Amino acid sequence: VMASENDEQLYTEAFLHQLGELRSLAINHSLAYELTESLTTEVGPRLAGSPGDAKAVAWAEAKFKALGFDEVRLEPAPLKRWTRGVEQAEVLSPFPQPMHITALGRTLPTPAEGLEGEIIHFADLEALKAADPALVKGKITFISKRMERHQDGSGYGKAVGARGETAQVTAEKGGIAAIIRSIGTDNNRTPHTGAARYDEAIASVPAGAISNPDADLLVNMLKRDVPVKVRMTLTSHWDGDYTSYNVIGDMKGTTQADQYIVIGCHLDSWDLGTGAIDDASGCGITMAAAQLINEHMGPLKKTIRVVLWANEEYGLSGAKAYHEAHKHELNKHILGGESDFGAGRIYGFGTRVSETAMPVVMAIAEQLKPLGIAYSNNQSGSGADLIPLRAAGMAVFGLKQDGTDYFDYHHTANDTLDKIDPAALAQNVAAWVVVVAMAANADQDFGFGLKD
Amino acid sequence: VMASENDEQLYTEAFLHQLGELRSLAINHSLAYELTESLTTEVGPRLAGSPGDAKAVAWAEAKFKALGFDEVRLEPAPLKRWTRGVEQAEVLSPFPQPMHITALGRTLPTPAEGLEGEIIHFADLEALKAADPALVKGKITFISKRMERHQDGSGYGKAVGARGETAQVTAEKGGIAAIIRSIGTDNNRTPHTGAARYDEAIASVPAGAISNPDADLLVNMLKRDVPVKVRMTLTSHWDGDYTSYNVIGDMKGTTQADQYIVIGCHLDSWDLGTGAIDDASGCGITMAAAQLINEHMGPLKKTIRVVLWANEEYGLSGAKAYHEAHKHELNKHILGGESDFGAGRIYGFGTRVSETAMPVVMAIAEQLKPLGIAYSNNQSGSGADLIPLRAAGMAVFGLKQDGTDYFDYHHTANDTLDKIDPAALAQNVAAWVVVVAMAANADQDFGFGLKD
Ligand SMILES: [Zn+2]
Ligand SMILES: [Zn+2]
Ligand SMILES: [Zn+2]
Ligand SMILES: [Zn+2]
Incomplete structure (x- = not known):
């Protein structure tokens, strides 16, 4: 039984048992790899504004639906197109x-x-x-x-x-x-x-x-x-205006459906490789984590929102458009994380949350230990696509991946599926399952209006 | 003192002492690396028949002269040109x-x-x-x-x-x-x-x-x-006739100047990379070995002949032309070896020589032991450029390099200088110094008319 320091129980034994089972299942599960293989094989290069961009958007919409997300939306992300x-x-x-x-x-x-x-x-x-x-x-x-x-x-x-x-x-x-x-x-x-x-x-x-x-x-x-x-x-040159899309899949919460745990990846990639480690793997990890939670634990209290961000690479176009479109409800985004550092094994967990949320964070950290993941600190970074939401004060977390080899392949023709170790990818999913399920089932929030 | 089984002394103590000193010097010497750097930087890709071919021939002729070889010759190697x-x-x-x-x-x-x-x-x-x-x-x-x-x-x-x-x-x-x-x-x-x-x-x-x-x-x-x-x-297409050249540098022997220890590399490369491991390193190793022997041990009994072979890659044009040009004196080529497997550390030594030469081979093997090199057997392979001479019955030796990574880069754009470890390259030179100096100072030959 996980308890906070004052012995108030944050999570039920039944929940933690179910979570442990899912963590074990996730670490051997191939869904993230299958999604990554699918995006890199069937779409491949997907530079914002290129033909691959629209194919990726269609791919993402279809996959969210096939994975049973409750609501799937495309939100426009206008951009100035640059062409190689x-x-x-x-x-x-x-x-x-x-x-x-x-x-x-x-x-x-x-x-x-x-x-x-x-x-x-x-x-x-x-x-x-x-x-x-x-x-x-x-x-x-x-x-x-x-x-x-x-x-x-x-x-x-x-x-x-x-x-x-x-x-x-x-x-x-x-x-x-x-x-x-x-x-x-x-x-x-x-x-x-x-x-x-x-x-x-x-x-x-x-x-x-x-x-x-x-x-x-x-x-x-x-x-x-x-x-x-x-x-x-x-x-290479600038090539007119284009509208790409953030593709968003929600797994609706129960009692706190208007509180969003925002996770995801960026859907675009550079055009030289197939964008496997940057960032198909991040899409595979976060889509799989949400699907596995929903399938094996059912809806939790809060909504799990997976955003596949548009044009991270040369504009943060999706991040800016989302911030603009949701500016009336930014405080509903109670915790955010992005997977955008490849597919290496996770070794660290960090946060930027209010002090009042630290007992929950410690409870989460406890459940990450069996995966070989240690808590770092409460000054964590988060992905580039979360910059606008973070600046607005959203609480964030980071799951730190082993990036020893990441920059061997990053943004090159060599960013291809073979660089991904399926076992390391599945360990990522298990970690995201733990953080996202526990955050989504917390009774409390993580603070808003936070500053670095 | 190294002695054969019947206690007849094959090499003098003074010679073996001098050889040991040179072996120690060679293992820390940068000449092979400098030559490899020079060929890959100043010439780079040198596909047979391409502009790089003629530049490489000029490079080789100038280097042999600068290194003090006694005689430097260009021997024509006609070829049918293929162009990418x-x-x-x-x-x-x-x-x-x-x-x-x-x-x-x-x-x-x-x-x-x-x-x-x-x-x-x-x-x-x-x-x-x-x-x-x-x-x-x-x-x-x-x-x-x-x-x-x-x-x-x-x-x-x-x-x-x-x-x-x-x-x-x-x-x-x-x-x-x-x-x-x-x-x-x-x-x-x-x-x-x-x-x-x-x-x-x-x-x-x-x-x-x-x-x-x-x-x-x-x-x-x-x-x-x-x-x-x-x-x-x-x-890609066939593109007419071209004449390339074997570039040959002799370090003349004293008492047996018409007996040749034939070593070398191929001067041509594929055009995708700079031909560092295939085969600039082989040129650097064998040119440096001959130069260091000459500088530090003086002329030995037999002639050390370094041949930089033309168009190994798509015709063995140099090997065929040499065989044709020297067919009246093939039996003067008493031992041959080619360095054409990159720049990895040498771990093995093999030969194909007559039984009468085995005491000399064992004496050489003894001097290779301090370099971590073990004798393998008397059924050794040799480089592709030695195929015609070998078929004519020439004795050969092979110094087996660690090729674990060789085929990561072989024949690709990635065949560049950074793939070469200067310390491993120098170990190669030390090994070639030992074999070549001892072969060149042996009183006897290694057999001719040998068959596999
Ligand atoms: Zn990225
Ligand atoms: Zn990137
Ligand atoms: Zn070669
Ligand atoms: Zn080759």
Whole structure:
């Protein structure tokens, strides 16, 4: 029997027994894998605004219905469409060699016939920012900083600034284009895309990422202290307005049906791979968790809302549209979590909830222990799609996945189903089942109007 | 003191002392890495007949001279040139998705606009061979057998038949094109090229390899038991005559200068990567071994001949030309070895020599033990470029490298410098130094006219 410190029982023995049974079932269940296989095989790449986007929306609506969700809705998420085109780069001199490049998301195009220029090399974004514009003018900037590998993915934050800012800083200093070393931990010839900052009012230049082996090659050429001249062609461009959709499946609550436990994933993906770890697996995990709870525990007190968010990758379009559409009822969103860090085994549980909810959190943490998951703290992050709701004060939780290999594949052609270990995926589902079922069956809320 | 069983001393104490010193020096020496870095950076892809071929020949000639080889020669190696063109494939239905394909070497082209057809799936080449031609007629064959991973690379022989034969068997049965799962052990979106059998007199069809993740995807679509239709475009084609060159560097012997210890690598590479592990590393290892012996031990009795072979990959053109040009003196080639299995640490030493040479072999094996290398047997294989000399009866040796990861990168865009561990590369050099120096300073030969 799980009891709070003052011996008031938060969950019944019957509920906890049922939850334990479901946790055991979930850890051997294949539903999440089947959903992930289905989305990556039958839809595959689903860049916001591309043909795959509409196919993914149709897929999601059909799957929610087939899984028995009580209510399935499409909510429009308008966006400005960005389309990838040709992407090519090569060293022209001193040693002609092809390079594997991918356009950064939202980048402006080069001329169709490409552009040529001499490379000016910086160790990192800070060095570019500090550079004399006279040195940058007319050149192609190249940032060679390599991302570090860590289990929690913390190398990403330290490296990703170059992806966001290099194009704008280059433009400001008179450069003609920008190349960055891929934000990734692998040594594959598969460059990593991902969004660059974009603002119509701020000058920018065409920008691409080359793979780590290509970055090494360029660095080795530059070490020889001779000018390195490159040609690059990126025909990516902005391509009008488009309406995508958040696809939402509700498992209705009983006594507190207007209180929502908001979970989910983003439905869009970059277009280079099939979006298996980013983020079909997150969709598989959260859809499966909700379905298994409903099938094996029946409706709980609160509503479990699974949102498959639109265009996380280059606009947070779904997140913004949802916030706008639901702004009259934000306080009904009592706890949120997003699965968007691949399919690695979960090792940690964190929250950002009111102090009054900590006994419930501790009760949940107790039920996560058999899965090898430890509670971390009450300053947890949450997924990018929850930024607007979180900013409005919604309580959130995070289930921390092992991301040691995540950035080997993230945003590359290599983001494919084979990168997912079905056993690790099922462990994720078991953890989500525990958190979501206990949150949905709590009598109390988790606080609202919270601040970081 | 190393002595043969009958106590006759094969090598002087002074020689063995000097060899031990050089072995210690070599294992920390960077020359092989520098050469490998130079060839992959300054030349890069060097498909036989391509612009990189001529650059590689010029590179090799200049390096041999810079390294102090006594005689440097170019010997012509005529070849029929094959050129890679566009390579694209996609699933058209039921689930449109791009696939990553590469043309098999020597394949015939599709029409420039591509060809379309329904996939007929076979588990392996044997299943295709056994198939009713009526089922194959008008279709695109697909072989999905996956290569096994083993330290000695023995999975390759079991899988590579599909690369060689699928196109011809498909043509014979009326198929229109062939797709194979890459002959590789990785899960990267980088398909593996490599030569298919080709004979002007035998019908064939355009053939390509898709990456392992793409093969998985295709298999998953086919499991759904609906017709899978594919479009593929390969504009690879035969492109006239070309003359490449074997580049040969001799370190002349003293008392037996007309007896050759023939070592080397192949200078050409496939065009997808920079040919680091296949086979710049082999060039670096053998060129460095010869140079270090010459610098630190001076000329030995026999001549050390380093041959950088032309067009190993799709013709053995250099091997054939050398055999033809030297057929009046084949018996001067008293022992041969080629380094062409990447840059992994050496764990085994094998030979194919006469029984009379076994005391020398055992003496060499003794000096390899400090490097963690064990003698295997006297039925050793040798590199592909030694096939003609070996068939003529030349004695050979093999230094067996750890190839656990070799087929992750072999013949892909991922064959780049970062895949090479400088410490393992230097261990290779130390081993080659031991074998080559001892063979070159043996008083006796290793037998000729040997048969397998
Ligand atoms: Zn994501
Ligand atoms: Zn992403
Ligand atoms: Zn080779
Ligand atoms: Zn090869």
